[in-house]
Amino acid sequence: MNNKMLNLLLLGLALVAPLALYPVFLMKALCFALFACAFNLLLGFAGLLSFGHAVFLGTGAYVTGYLMVTYGLTPEVGILAGVGASALLGFIYGTLAVKREGIYFAMVTLALAQLAFFFYLQAPFTGGEDGLQGVPRGKLFGLVDLSDNLNMYYFVLAIFIAGFGLIRRTVHSPFGQVMKAIRENEPRAISLGYKVNQYKLLAFVLSATLAGLAGSTKALVFQLASLNDVHWFMSGEVVLMTLLGGMGTLWGPVLGAGTIIAIQNVLASGPLANYIHVIMGIVFVLCVLAFRNGLVGELQKLIRKNFN
Amino acid sequence: MQRDLILETKHLVKEFKGFTAVDDVNLKVERGTIHALIGPNGAGKTTVFNLLTKFLTPTRGSLLFNGQDITRENPASIARMGVIRSFQISAVFANLSVLENVRVALQRKRGDSFVFWRSEKTLDRLNERALELLESVGLRDFSKVRAVDLPYGRKRSLEIATTLALDPELLLLDEPTQGMGHEDVSVITELIREVAKDRTILMVEHNLKVVANLSDRITVLQRGAILTEGNYQAVSADLRVREAYMGVEADPSTAQNTIDDSDLEATA
Numbered sequence: 309m310n311n312k313m314l315n316l317l318l319l320g321l322a323l324v325a326p327l328a329l330y331p332v333f334l335m336k337a338l339c340f341a342l343f344a345c346a347f348n349l350l351l352g353f354a355g356l357l358s359f360g361h362a363v364f365l366g367t368g369a370y371v372t373g374y375l376m377v378t379y380g381l382t383p384e385v386g387i388l389a390g391v392g393a394s395a396l397l398g399f400i401y402g403t404l405a406v407k408r409e410g411i412y413f414a415m416v417t418l419a420l421a422q423l424a425f426f427f428y429l430q431a432p433f434t435g436g437e438d439g440l441q442g443v444p445r446g447k448l449f450g451l452v453d454l455s456d457n458l459n460m461y462y463f464v465l466a467i468f469i470a471g472f473g474l475i476r477r478t479v480h481s482p483f484g485q486v487m488k489a490i491r492e493n494e495p496r497a498i499s500l501g502y503k504v505n506q507y508k509l510l511a512f513v514l515s516a517t518l519a520g521l522a523g524s525t526k527a528l529v530f531q532l533a534s535l536n537d538v539h540w541f542m543s544g545e546v547v548l549m550t551l552l553g554g555m556g557t558l559w560g561p562v563l564g565a566g567t568i569i570a571i572q573n574v575l576a577s578g579p580l581a582n583y584i585h586v587i588m589g590i591v592f593v594l595c596v597l598a599f600r601n602g603l604v605g606e607l608q609k610l611i612r613k614n615f616n
Numbered sequence: 617m618q619r620d621l622i623l624e625t626k627h628l629v630k631e632f633k634g635f636t637a638v639d640d641v642n643l644k645v646e647r648g649t650i651h652a653l654i655g656p657n658g659a660g661k662t663t664v665f666n667l668l669t670k671f672l673t674p675t676r677g678s679l680l681f682n683g684q685d686i687t688r689e690n691p692a693s694i695a696r697m698g699v700i701r702s703f704q705i706s707a708v709f710a711n712l713s714v715l716e717n718v719r720v721a722l723q724r725k726r727g728d729s730f731v732f733w734r735s736e737k738t739l740d741r742l743n744e745r746a747l748e749l750l751e752s753v754g755l756r757d758f759s760k761v762r763a764v765d766l767p768y769g770r771k772r773s774l775e776i777a778t779t780l781a782l783d784p785e786l787l788l789l790d791e792p793t794q795g796m797g798h799e800d801v802s803v804i805t806e807l808i809r810e811v812a813k814d815r816t817i818l819m820v821e822h823n824l825k826v827v828a829n830l831s832d833r834i835t836v837l838q839r840g841a842i843l844t845e846g847n848y849q850a851v852s853a854d855l856r857v858r859e860a861y862m863g864v865e866a867d868p869s870t871a872q873n874t875i876d877d878s879d880l881e882a883t884a
Contacts (some may be wrong), residue, residue, distance in 0.1 A: 312853060364768050474733075482723060482739055483732035485712075489720045492709035499669065499707070501695035502729070510730060 311539065317529055323467055331457040332529065337569045338468045344549040344561030347474050350555035351547075353479055354511035355491030358405070359414040359543055360421025361493050364516040366428065366538030368523030371609050373434050373443040373533035383446045383463075387524040394520020395513055397424070401456035402512030406505045409494075420580045425538045428555055439534030460529065467525050476558055478514060487511055529549040548588065552595045554602025621683070622647040622786055623668070623818045628661055630840075636664045639840040640677075645786070650808070650817045652827045655837035656860055659822040662704065664837070665790050668700045668818075670694055672832035681786070698785035704794060705769040708778070710764035714755055717763050717774055718746040721781035745860075746781070753777045753807060767798030776807055787811065789819035793826050807830055828852075836860070 325334055343365055350356045370519045372390030375381050381389070405416045428434045435441065444455035454460045478484055490497045490504050497504050527533045536542060553564025554556065571591070575584050623645040626784055629730060630638040638660045645651045666672040668679060670691045678687045695701075709717050721776050722742045723729055731738075737849060750756045753773040758766065772792060779787060792806045792808060793801045805826050808817065812830075821827050827834060827848065833849045836843040851857055 435813040477735070480736045481732045481734055482726075482728050482736060483730050485720055485723060485736055485739065486729045487711060489709045492711055493707055495671065495703065496707040496709065497720075498671075499695055499701050499703075500778070501692050501724050502698075503690075503692045507730070510732070514732065517644065601843045 316459020320354030360541035365523035368520030369533035554605035
């Protein structure tokens with residue numbers, strides 16, 4: 309009951325947020341929140357640390373961007389294509405990566421992501437260092453003009469809610485149970501007869517698909533797909549967002565992404581603009597040293613301690 | 617007479633870089649018995665277990681389950697055939713509830729474990745069976761507790777309930793009473809005896825009192841090889857066993873008919 313109230317309250321806030329805050333900032337926050345949630349599905353619930361997740365964000369962005377620029381597709385088709393491409397790449401990379409564990413898994417994902425990075429750097433359609441610019445937002449279903457920021461905002465909000473809903477459902481599904489069991493104790497899950505690699509692969513593909521959704525959406529919001537989206541900095545940033553907010557919690561990545569994007573936005577226009585990376589580094593160190601469960605994780609712990 | 621073997625190893629060998637951990641082991645486990653694998657530290661008991669469940673791959677030799685060669689199967693497939701193992705360190709899913717722990721095992725056979733678009737509420741129909749299993753190990757009242765919050769002995773009970781959920785033909789228990797207090801040991805011993813009524817159990821166990829209490833047959837390993845086999849009387853009378861355990865030269869004139877007197881006393 310309480311949870312339902314909270315969700316409704318948050319939805320209400322999200323609906324009126326553009327009155328108080330700049331829509332592009334909100335859309336950026338939502339895109340990264342979805343990206344972080346997708347990443348958290350893998351790290352927080354399946355226990356797999358991918359260190360190349362930007363590649364799925366970037367692939368979604370590039371494919372959607374390229375198709376929108378070249379063929380003038382409607383945005384929903386463009387996004388679907390981007391998501392499909394990320395899912396496919398997720399399947400290929402996942403198949404290769406799940407055969408390894410722990411640090412080796414992270415290294416394989418990083419190496420594969422770097423491979424894709426250099427592909428996007430060299431491939432003619434991406435515009436190399438300049439990125440793919442002037443991506444049209446188009447008209448949703450040929451009807452709603454998304455070049456209007458407010459329309460675009462509600463479209464992005466709808467996408468975020470759908471993506472977040474799917475993640476929540478996945479976490480609380482029969483599959484989610486097995487995924488968590490594997491996270492908790494992989495040898496035991498094997499000894500119960502689970503072919504764990506298949507479950508890891510599905511988690512990986514779902515996560516890559518949703519990361520692609522975030523990337524496709526982001527490309528429309530900024531009308532740009534660039535190398536930043538596939539760079540390993542981005543892979544690192546999503547780790548930071550997830551850890552700061554609280555991995556393994558549903559809302560943690562949302563809060564983490566919002567916080568990071570907000571800090572970046574505030575700093576970018578101030579005198580500390582050149583120190584953003586230093587400050588992010590300090591935030592990361594503080595997070596790891598002082599509150600390992602992240603903002604939401606620590607909060608949950610507090611509630612458990614005091615109210616149960 | 618031909619014995620009904622559920623599990624058999626033929627010339628099983630495991631070598632790690634110049635060190636032979638398991639050396640030509642021919643193990644025969646008879647259906648419906650409790651078979652114990654004992655031996656001093658480093659004798660290769662756990663390695664044998666890992667080989668039997670394919671958590672390790674044998675260097676040479678073969679494994680037969682119900683007469684069928686399973687040497688090339690992977691661990692999950694062996695589990696699916698009905699050979700379920702436990703682990704030395706209690707293996708529960710720490711952050712799942714006690715009920716969920718058992719349900720994860722029940723869920724496997726339903727074939728909807730890849731379904732990510734339905735609510736986990738669809739699993740609620742397994743709750744009844746899960747609670748029955750928890751009841752049988754005395755954990756029914758703890759069903760909502762997170763497994764990590766259970767005391768150690770109860771974690772092992774939970775592990776057994778989870779294993780039973782799969783209705784295994786052959787149970788491999790790796791030191792089921794390790795690290796337990798006196799009371800817990802007797803609880804688990806009784807539980808194993810109960811479970812063994814319609815199953816075969818192969819266990820590694822250090823507590824000789826438990827071994828004496830439960831086992832129909834004992835295989836003693838030393839330095840990776842089988843030293844001797846037989847029932848408890850025969851094995852405990854074997855001077856080589858005493859020597860292996862105590863590290864003293866066997867001297868027929870002073871040797872007694874036990875591995876360790878206190879163990880036998882405790883048995884009585």
